[in-house]
Amino acid sequence: xxxxxxxxxxxxxxxxxxxxxxxxxxxxxxxxxxxxxxxxxxxxxxxxxxxxxxxxxxxxxxxxxxxxxxxxxxxxxxxxxxxxxxxxxxxxxxxxxxxxxxxxxxxxxxxxxxx
Amino acid sequence: xxxxxxxxxxxxxxxxxxxxxxxxxxxxxxxxxxxxxxxxxxxxxxxxxxxxxxxxxxxxxxxxxxxxxxxxxxxxxxxxxxxxxxxxxxxxxxxxxxxxxxxxxxxxxxxxxx
Numbered sequence: 568x569x570x571x572x573x574x575x576x577x578x579x580x581x582x583x584x585x586x587x588x589x590x591x592x593x594x595x596x597x598x599x600x601x602x603x604x605x606x607x608x609x610x611x612x613x614x615x616x617x618x619x620x621x622x623x624x625x626x627x628x629x630x631x632x633x634x635x636x637x638x639x640x641x642x643x644x645x646x647x648x649x650x651x652x653x654x655x656x657x658x659x660x661x662x663x664x665x666x667x668x669x670x671x672x673x674x675x676x677x678x679x680x681x682x
Numbered sequence: 683x684x685x686x687x688x689x690x691x692x693x694x695x696x697x698x699x700x701x702x703x704x705x706x707x708x709x710x711x712x713x714x715x716x717x718x719x720x721x722x723x724x725x726x727x728x729x730x731x732x733x734x735x736x737x738x739x740x741x742x743x744x745x746x747x748x749x750x751x752x753x754x755x756x757x758x759x760x761x762x763x764x765x766x767x768x769x770x771x772x773x774x775x776x777x778x779x780x781x782x783x784x785x786x787x788x789x790x791x792x793x794x795x796x
Contacts, residue, residue: 571724599782610686610772610787611725618782656724670785672724 569594571659571673579679584647588676590640590657598660598669602631602642605654605675614642614655647680654678684708688773688788695763695795703758703791705773712778714756715740715785716748718769725772731756733778763795 571592580586592600599618603611615626617633617640624631628651630643644651654675661669688705695701707714712733717725717740727740731750745767747759756775760767773788 576722601784608790610774610789612787613784616782616784670727672726674722674724 569659569661569669569671571657571671573655573657573673573676575676576674577677577679579681580647582647582649582680582682585643585645586647586678588642588644588655588657588678590642590659590673592638592640592657592659592671592673594638594659594661594669594671596662597635597638598662600631600633600640600660601658602629602640603656603658605656607653611656644678647678649680649682652678652680686773686775686786686788688771688791690791691789692792693794695760695793697764697795699763700759700761701763701793702760703771703773703793704755705757705788706755707773707775707786708754709775709777709786710753711775711786712753713776714750715774716746716756716758717772717774718742719772719790720769728758728771760793763793765795767793768795769793 574589601616602614605611615631628645633640654677656675657673686707715730716728729748731737734753749757771791776783776785
């Protein structure tokens with residue numbers, strides 16, 4: 568069964584500090600991995616996408632890494648801001664097949680940035 | 683830029699009542715989805731529509747029905763609501779089911795069944 572596990576479940580950091588969120592997956596055959604940000608009371612919004620051949624991708628203060636061999640990804644947030652307080656969801660796509668959509672969602676990491 | 687719009691935002695139902703969640707997207711997307719999100723769990727797929735005129739069951743379809751009314755609209759119906767259906771529901775869409783396409787989510791519908 569395809570699974571996506573995220574850690575930690577929750578995290579509290581001080582404004583200006585860095586943090587790293589982890590995602591481990593057992594999705595096969597792997598197509599891509601996305602990180603989504605979900606603000607409280609809102610829908611998830613895509614931050615970045617990683618394909619099999621990519622091992623690092625940045626989007627502003629967010630940097631995602633992917634190790635396809637160990638099936639791990641991380642999301643590093645630099646110089647955190649209060650607006651970074653949200654849940655971060657790792658979503659792994661399997662290669663398309665006739666069964667249709669093949670997205671597996673992690674349970675998310677809830678980040679709180681305190682002043 | 684409306685994107686994916688879903689209504690209602692909040693709803694309280696009594697056990698056994700029925701209701702329909704409405705979803706519309708204005709991005710000319712072919713594929714649309716309904717998910718539910720429960721505390722501590724990842725989003726789970728209820729139903730999806732790969733293209734206009736087709737619908738398929740996802741991971742947790744029991745107790746739900748869907749209608750792809752046209753390319754823009756995809757509704758989710760609870761025929762006889764149960765407390766286990768208390769959840770946050772998200773409608774989503776993407777251009778087509780190619781895994782490289784970004785999936786866009788609505789703002790969510792909070793449903794409580796008492």
